[in-house]
Amino acid sequence: MPISSTNQGVSSQHPKVLIVDDESDIRELISLTLSRMQVDCLEAETLSEANQLLEQHGEGGIQLCLTDMRLPDGNGMELIYRIQKQYSQIPVAMITAHGNMSSAIEALKAGAFDFLNKPVELQTLRNLVTSALRLDQQKQVVESCDTGPELMGQSVAIEKIRQLVTRLARSLAPVHIHGESGTGKELVARMLHHRSHRCDKPFIAVNCGAIPAELMESEFFGHRKGSFTGATQNKEGLFQAAEGGTLFLDEVADLPLDMQVKLLRAIQEKSVRPVGAQKEEFVDVRIVSATHEDLAAKVEVGEFREDLYYRINVIELKVPPLRDHPEDIPVLANYFLSQLAEEMGRSAPRLSDSALKRLSHHCFPGNVRELENLLARAITLNDSDVIDAEDIQTDGRKNQAPQANSFVVDNIESVCEVGLESYLETVERQILEKALEASDYNKTAAAKKLGISFRTLRYRLKKLNMD
Ligand SMILES: Nc1ncnc2c1ncn2[C@@H]1O[C@H](COP(=O)(O)OP(=O)(O)OP(=O)(O)O)[C@@H](O)[C@H]1O
Ligand SMILES: [Mg+2]
Incomplete structure (x- = not known):
């Protein structure tokens, strides 16, 4: 079958979609559907035909490509x-098999913006x-947004996150941010939004x-209005409020199972039905989620749906605890x-x-x-030009070295809180x-x-970034 362009004769102002599939039925179904949306279609049966069309029309001439996974030549x-x-x-x-x-x-990780x-x-x-x-209309927007929040720090770990954020912001794949409380998960989510094409829309x-x-x-x-007692007015939901922008699902592990099903549907079908409404509404939001819990373990014990896990966890971004990058303190x-x-x-x-030393320890x-x-406490209590160790009130219990003669930890909670590895690291430090x-x-x-x-000491100092 030769390369063809359907819906010809319609204005060339229409956006163009390249459909790559070896099954003519599917190409036809898609191009018929799109023609009703005032979209022109270019059809290709093989990879080489697709490449040819891409060369011919170039970046500005095609606004979307829909491709099948298995093609005759690749x-x-x-x-x-x-x-x-x-x-x-x-x-x-x-386009993937159900x-x-x-x-x-795999496709989303490679940079596909979605799948069907x-x-x-x-x-x-x-x-x-x-x-x-x-997306096409939003392309110009990204330049005009300010850069938004910044992740501070010069450690390798933070630098890596910064690079990943820049790369992921451009893609539309759902990102899941994992990290302990207070590590900066929400900050990372905001950065993803601010650096994306959606930056002028709500977060x-x-x-x-x-x-x-x-x-x-x-x-x-x-x-x-009237869909349940207390529903005295129509109300828009979070999805509608985030329209065009980013919906940040914080502590996503806390979602009840029945809500997980509904959320998955909304994400998959890009539409939601308000309670009491007859019709579904189209919504276009990017999902970014976060949790401090181990989501995979929750899937394992049946508390989190596997299908939703895969849908939101396409790309996982781990934010390290501060004790793993103390050089940024x-x-x-x-x-x-x-x-x-x-x-x-x-x-x-x-x-x-001495204040810096106290913080570093x-x-x-x-x-x-x-x-x-x-620091907020220190600066409020002290209005001089220098903040000293005494102004910094760390929680002594967590800061103190264990008693020299007590090798047995009587309070296992303090170990569990930070994990054995890092507890031992702190003691060693x-x-x-x-x-x-x-x-x-x-x-x-x-x-x-x-x-x-001497060698062992040097090795240990290096390992703990103390040299
Ligand atoms: N690398 C960083 N540079 C600058 N500010 C940071 C950094 N990391 C965290 N913060 C700041 O620390 C505070 C806590 O961060 P954030 O609220 O993003 O944490 P979180 O991981 O979402 O915490 P929680 O799990 O408790 O919700 C915020 O004020 C945030 O701006
Ligand atoms: Mg948070």
């Missing part, structure tokens, strides 16, 4: 990679095309654990001090060496938020620091004191 994945590389402005959606979640995920299950459901197809075509954050179960459906999808501390001082209309105080179970709070202090920072003497070789 795999649709190859096309995704090629488009990513050469025509990165063209969004691609993969239930073949792994290839759908076979047999193709026409309303889902129409919604997908509508949101892809919007709506919702704490899934804070909505009463009986109100959940109406909170998420809205309701019609000084940068973060100075950043917060200058922010806080600015809010208070005063000049930023300096941290004394604290293990921060509450992570960056705890650091911010400690403190022992090394004390040994060095007691030997006037002579490493040979410190090693002797501890009954280890």
